[in-house]
Amino acid sequence: MLTSLSIKNYALIDTLRVDFNDGLSIITGETGAGKSILLGGLSLILGKRADLNSLKDAAQKCVIEAVFDVSAYNLKPLFKAEDFDYESQTIIRREILPSGKSRAFVNDSPVNLSSLQLLGERLIDIHSQHQTLELTSNEFQFQVIDAIANHDGVLQNYNNVLKAYKMLQKELKELLVFQAEAIKEHDYNSFLLNELVEAKLVDGELEALEEEYETLNNIEGIKEKLNEAHHLLSEEEVGALSTLTALKNAFQKLCGFSSKYEDLFNRINSSLIEVDDVFSEVNSLQDALEVDPGRLETVDLKLKMLHNLMQKHVAADVSELIKIKNELEEKVSITENLDDTIQKKQIEIDAKTTELNTISKTLHKKRAEVIPRLKKQLEDVLVGLGMPNAQFKIEAFYSDTFYANGKDELSFLFSANKGGHFNELKKAASGGELSRIMLAIKSVLSKYIKLPTIMFDEIDTGVSGEISNKMGDIMLQMSKTMQVFSITHLPQVAAKGHSHFKVYKEDVNDTTQTNLVKLNHDERIVEIAQMLGGLDMSSSAIAHAKELLN
Structure with a gap:
């Protein structure tokens, strides 16, 4: 207020x-x-x-x-x-x-x-000529019927479900567009993925293969150097092992004279053990070293394949290739599983459709129940407003379309004269008649809701x-x-x-x-008298004004 x-x-x-x-x-x-x-x-x-x-x-x-x-x-x-x-x-x-x-x-x-x-x-509801024109709109007519039906809760529920339904439809549309694009790329992505899968990628293998390739490709030079090392270590008279062994024996005899000699003996012995271990390692390397042209070719081919894949996918190393492979696997998997995803989305939409249909039928039933009451009350009010032959033909038709307020399509027809044809309000009623109809509607609504x-x-x-x-x-x-x-x-x-x-x-x-x-009361008498007879008020106008106020 x-x-x-x-x-x-x-x-x-x-x-x-x-x-x-x-x-x-x-x-x-x-x-x-x-x-x-x-x-x-x-x-x-x-x-x-x-x-x-x-x-x-x-x-x-x-x-x-x-x-x-x-x-x-x-x-x-x-x-x-x-x-x-x-x-x-x-x-x-x-x-x-x-x-x-x-x-x-x-x-x-x-x-x-x-x-x-x-x-x-x-x-505040300011009723003006503009709002009278709103009376001719389906939206306003539905608001009147729904207010009398008093099913705000049902309408709110419908709106919530409709919002979810439209969101699911949007998601389905996006999935279908994505699927159409994904199908175009699927064959190419599958080809790229198969290349990477067949490469049997292992993180860090590039460095290992490059090392192996260098070894196999330079095997003669490596053998030569290993043989030279073997000779320097094992030669009988001047080899490192022979020299260190003689040195160890010499100092072993001096250990009894001073702890200084004993310390040197221990250091020489440690060196001899280390050199002996190096000799064993050189022998192992010599034994393991084998000319293998077939393996060299295999390693060379694998390296070329990895470098080609890295260049193709603009990858810095094998770990990046593995990451790209995983991404391709996800893309291919999504594409191959899109039918299931779309089917599940459609099932969700079907469930919302069923729910909307149920609520829509409830709304339709409630509207159908109150329309006769609204029709009679409006016609009764209009009789007193000088429109004794005013008639409404109001019907809600259940359609196949989900609208913002249900599935109903409203026909709100009017005839002002006996035997006249029913037509839409904006065509059948004059401006003055529309004003009286709006007043009738507001008076009816005031009985049902708190305006x-x-x-x-x-x-x-x-x-x-x-x-x-x-x-x-x-x-x-x-x-x-x-x-x-x-x-x-x-x-x-x-x-x-x-x-x-x-x-x-x-x-x-x-x-x-x-x-x-x-x-005040006296001023009202004057005002109403002037409304009746103008500024030059007659005694009859004043008397009439008093009569109206009383």
């Missing part, structure tokens, strides 16, 4: 502050007095984009602030989702700076416009007499469960209000200003 509104430096408004009550509040004023300015300021509170031209004084900032009692609106989840500070008395403030920048605040915390719009939709504050902007345009009286009764009835504002030119409607506000212009210091003031 809107409890107060203050506007500073906006359009023709210098400073304005007004408090509102619950029930039905009437706003009247001459054409051009500034009712649209009031709505414009309120629209800024609801998230409309700001315009620098709306500043009354371009050197000062514009501030519009509204206080709402939101305790009955169950808005805590929305406040939490949007990271607003929840207060039962919520303050929304918009500021337009001279620089053109705009700022918005909810309970003194800055917010963006999209979040403010989301909150605003739950606080936000509603502001009817001259919804009674084009009607008069008893019909206007009935429209006022409908708004008065709605105001028992919600806050209702009506901007009107009709005295019959104005007299129904619990509160009455007047918008007027006045010149102050050669400047025109718009003001809004709450009228």
